Amino acid sequence: xxxxxxxxxxxxxxxxxxxxxxxxxxxxxxxxxxxxxxxxxxxxxxxxxxxxxxxxxxxxxxxxxxxxxxxxxxxxxxxxxxxxxxxxxxxxxxxxxxxxxxxxxxxxxxxxxxxxxxxxxxxxxxxxxxxxxxxxxxxxxxxxxxxxxxxxxxxxxxxxxxxxxxxxxxxxxxxxxxxxxxxxxxxxxxxxxxxxxxxxxxxxxxxxxxxxxxxxxxxxxxxxxxxxxxxxxxxxxxxxxxxxxxxxxxxxxxxxxxxxxxxxxxxxxxxxxxxxxxxxxxxxxxxxxxxxxxxxxxxxxxxxxxxxxxxxxxxxxxxxxxxxxxxxxxxxxxxxxxxxxxx
Amino acid sequence: xxxxxxxxxxxxxxxxxxxxxxxxxxxxxxxxxxxxxxxxxxxxxxxxxxxxxxxxxxxxxxxxxxxxxxxxxxxxxxxxxxxxxxxxxxxxxxxxxxxxxxxxxxxxxxxxxxxxxxxxxxxxxxxxxxxxxxxxxxxxxxxxxxxxxxxxxxxxxxxxxxxxxxxxxxxxxxxxxxxxxxxxxxxxxxxxxxxxxxxxxxxxxxxxxxxxxxxxxxxxxxxxxxxxxxxxxxxxxxxxxxxxxxxxxxxxxxxxxxxxxxxxxxxxxxxxxxxxxxxxxxxxxxxxxxxxxxxxxxxxxxxxxxxxxxxxxxxxxxxxxxxxxxxxxxxxxxxxxxxxxxxxxxxxxxxxxxxxxxxxxxxxxxxxxxxxxxxxxxxxxxxxxxxxxxxxxxxxxxxxxxxxxxxxxxxxxxxxxxxxxx
Numbered sequence: 004x005x006x007x008x009x010x011x012x013x014x015x016x017x018x019x020x021x022x023x024x025x026x027x028x029x030x031x032x033x034x035x036x037x038x039x040x041x042x043x044x045x046x047x048x049x050x051x052x053x054x055x056x057x058x059x060x061x062x063x064x065x066x067x068x069x070x071x072x073x074x075x076x077x078x079x080x081x082x083x084x085x086x087x088x089x090x091x092x093x094x095x096x097x098x099x100x101x102x103x104x105x106x107x108x109x110x111x112x113x114x115x116x117x118x119x120x121x122x123x124x125x126x127x128x129x130x131x132x133x134x135x136x137x138x139x140x141x142x143x144x145x146x147x148x149x150x151x152x153x154x155x156x157x158x159x160x161x162x163x164x165x166x167x168x169x170x171x172x173x174x175x176x177x178x179x180x181x182x183x184x185x186x187x188x189x190x191x192x193x194x195x196x197x198x199x200x201x202x203x204x205x206x207x208x209x210x211x212x213x214x215x216x217x218x219x220x221x222x223x224x225x226x227x228x229x230x231x232x233x234x235x236x237x238x239x240x241x242x243x244x245x246x247x248x249x250x251x252x253x254x255x256x257x258x259x260x261x262x263x264x265x266x267x268x269x270x271x272x273x274x275x276x277x278x279x280x281x282x283x284x285x286x287x288x289x290x291x292x293x294x295x296x297x298x299x300x301x302x303x304x305x306x307x308x309x310x311x312x313x314x315x316x317x318x319x320x321x322x323x324x325x326x327x328x329x330x331x332x333x334x335x336x337x338x339x340x341x342x343x344x345x346x
Numbered sequence: 347x348x349x350x351x352x353x354x355x356x357x358x359x360x361x362x363x364x365x366x367x368x369x370x371x372x373x374x375x376x377x378x379x380x381x382x383x384x385x386x387x388x389x390x391x392x393x394x395x396x397x398x399x400x401x402x403x404x405x406x407x408x409x410x411x412x413x414x415x416x417x418x419x420x421x422x423x424x425x426x427x428x429x430x431x432x433x434x435x436x437x438x439x440x441x442x443x444x445x446x447x448x449x450x451x452x453x454x455x456x457x458x459x460x461x462x463x464x465x466x467x468x469x470x471x472x473x474x475x476x477x478x479x480x481x482x483x484x485x486x487x488x489x490x491x492x493x494x495x496x497x498x499x500x501x502x503x504x505x506x507x508x509x510x511x512x513x514x515x516x517x518x519x520x521x522x523x524x525x526x527x528x529x530x531x532x533x534x535x536x537x538x539x540x541x542x543x544x545x546x547x548x549x550x551x552x553x554x555x556x557x558x559x560x561x562x563x564x565x566x567x568x569x570x571x572x573x574x575x576x577x578x579x580x581x582x583x584x585x586x587x588x589x590x591x592x593x594x595x596x597x598x599x600x601x602x603x604x605x606x607x608x609x610x611x612x613x614x615x616x617x618x619x620x621x622x623x624x625x626x627x628x629x630x631x632x633x634x635x636x637x638x639x640x641x642x643x644x645x646x647x648x649x650x651x652x653x654x655x656x657x658x659x660x661x662x663x664x665x666x667x668x669x670x671x672x673x674x675x676x677x678x679x680x681x682x683x684x685x686x687x688x689x690x691x692x693x694x695x696x697x698x699x700x701x702x703x704x705x706x707x708x709x710x711x712x713x714x715x716x717x718x719x720x721x722x723x724x725x726x727x728x729x730x731x732x733x734x735x736x737x738x739x740x741x742x743x744x745x746x747x748x749x750x751x752x753x754x755x756x757x758x759x760x761x762x763x764x765x766x767x768x
Contacts, residue, residue, distance in 0.1 A: 176724060192725075203475075204477045206478055207480040226466075227462065227467070227470070233402045234572065236571060236721070238721065239399075239720060239722055243402055246393055276463070279391060336570060
């Protein structure tokens with residue numbers, strides 16, 4: 004294959020295939036040098052690698068390959084060789100014939116079966132530690148670092164695609180004192196994800212409930228929109244979705260919705276949930292599930308918002324929540340929020 | 347029995363046909379307005395209301411608790427005859443029960459319209475929450491309606507059987523169906539009916555007081571986030587104002603039906619008895635509300651004090667002074683103060699109507715003020731007055747109730763055939 008100068012694409016360098024291969028050769032590590040770095044036999048490694056290339060070219064069979072090297076590999080790697088599953092021996096998709104596979108000293112089983120054993124072992128571990136070690140998501144907001152820029156509110160609206168009148172996060176701005184002795188406090192308010200949530204207590208259809216990870220969930224497919232939870236919430240953190248849209252402000256405003264609580268509902272449509280339901284901050288559960296921080300935490304310009312596992316005593320949030328500066332909103336309500344503030 | 351010897355004639359309903367036409371025409375207009383508004387409510391969703399996330403409960407919730415209260419009150423009046431055997435009250439017991447059933451139907455319509463997802467109205471019967479007062483309430487309402495229907499059946503069955511036996515036409519046919527096959531008019535069957543009537547009433551009294559209406563009060567009182575509601579006296583006031591409105595309604599219906607349907611002289615003793623009862627309930631209701639207010643203000647809890655300031659001096663204070671205090675308490679108390687006035691039927695209709703309207707303001711002043719002040723400083727203040735759609739749908743649903751009541755009163759022997767004088 005050769006490329007001619009006629010069909011050169013703009014922005015794509017016109018390089019011959021041979022030249023590219025040469026470039027790869029320059030970058031390729033020298034096998035001898037690499038193998039010399041290990042404790043194992045360099046010559047055996049080189050020989051196995053060369054024969055492996057022959058197997059992939061079809062010059063020799065996989066059976067012949069493993070018969071040739073099985074004894075040598077066992078001598079070289081010992082128990083480690085015997086206990087490591089051989090990729091050629093798969094219970095469902097075995098690449099060498101059964102007779103040869105049986106004759107090999109490496110008989111630990113397929114990669115799949117080993118992987119299953121590892122999963123089962125870690126699941127047992129999780130079960131044993133369910134109550135003690137499960138994640139309890141918590142947020143700590145340092146009021147000394149909050150500048151009141153409201154970017155958390157904006158990030159939240161962008162991430163969760165909330166309609167007009169619904170704002171999972173707001174910044175409550177309070178001014179105290181008289182000029183010139185005035186102070187201003189900015190208190191960002193997401194959902195507190197209370198340990199004892201009054202909203203869960205009053206829902207007549209248990210559409211809102213506490214998840215194992217501490218987040219209070221709303222099942223949009225069950226919520227009947229009676230708004231009793233909004234009456235019960237001492238933090239005003241719940242909002243009713245009246246079905247309004249930003250159509251006048253943005254073209255195609257309802258085209259994309261956020262996969263809240265991990266459920267992708269597609270386009271925003273009249274008469275479809277979450278319209279007619281009560282909504283609130285979910286600590287960006289969908290982001291937490293893919294290992295990301297909530298949008299408000301990620302965007303905070305002063306690094307005032309912190310997210311982490313309150314059940315892990317070594318986590319930053321657990322340490323901050325334990326500090327003398329820490330407090331919760333309306334502690335006397337007995338709701339025990341998982342959102343802490345630092346004075 | 348008087349009806350055994352005289353020519354049997356059963357024609358309840360308007361004696362004046364012109365009045366009938368005017369009344370149904372007026373209801374038709376109200377139903378049309380309500381129907382149009384309901385279409386807007388369904389197509390536009392909750393944006394057709396003036397509700398917000400700060401004030402999520404409004405007129406529909408206020409009317410819902412109003413009609414639950416009206417029903418509980420009317421039912422309790424009926425038990426004066428059925429359970430406690432107060433003499434002379436049998437004349438009004440069926441009317442009270444029938445009005446109680448219709449009120450519950452209207453109340454449930456208001457709850458239904460208020461749901462963000464009207465299509466999911468049956469969900470509370472599929473999924474429950476033991477700690478939710480609302481979850482319990484929904485079930486209590488169903489049980490309560492069952493008790494009311496049972497009561498009305500045992501109270502009216504013997505007359506239904508008589509009408510089916512001796513009457514003719516639509517009324518006789520309907521009455522025959524409603525006897526559910528028990529067509530005996532013997533004294534023994536009457537005794538059996540009375541026995542079951544009392545039994546159902548005994549189940550119904552605690553159900554109505556503690557679960558249905560007390561429970562509706564509890565629904566509000568458990569909301570610790572709203573200190574104005576979060577008081578032990580609250581459910582008690584709920585029940586008292588319910589009995590107040592129920593008594594007023596029954597008194598009003600008694601006079602109107604006796605005059606316009608039965609064309610008979612009003613029993614002045616009965617009227618006086620109902621009026622005295624009404625006056626007593628007004629005094630208790632006003633006194634308990636006063637106590638509730640004093641405790642709230644004396645607590646110096648900022649949220650409580652400010653909420654009462656909103657009620658007494660705020661934007662909507664006219665509803666408190668003119669409707670709640672004026673029409674609910676003062677005007678009827680004056681009307682009820684002289685025996686001569688208490689025995690004047692049209693004045694008592696006026697007094698009853700005044701209370702029935704005044705208690706609507708009581709319900710609004712329960713629901714709305716607690717949602718005006720934000721739950722936390724820094725959140726937006728609420729401001730609420732029902733939208734045109736909210737008013738018009740409310741009128742429509744009330745008209746449905748009036749229509750159902752009128753049809754029932756035209757077809758059923760709500761007035762005992764023996765005039766309840768046994």
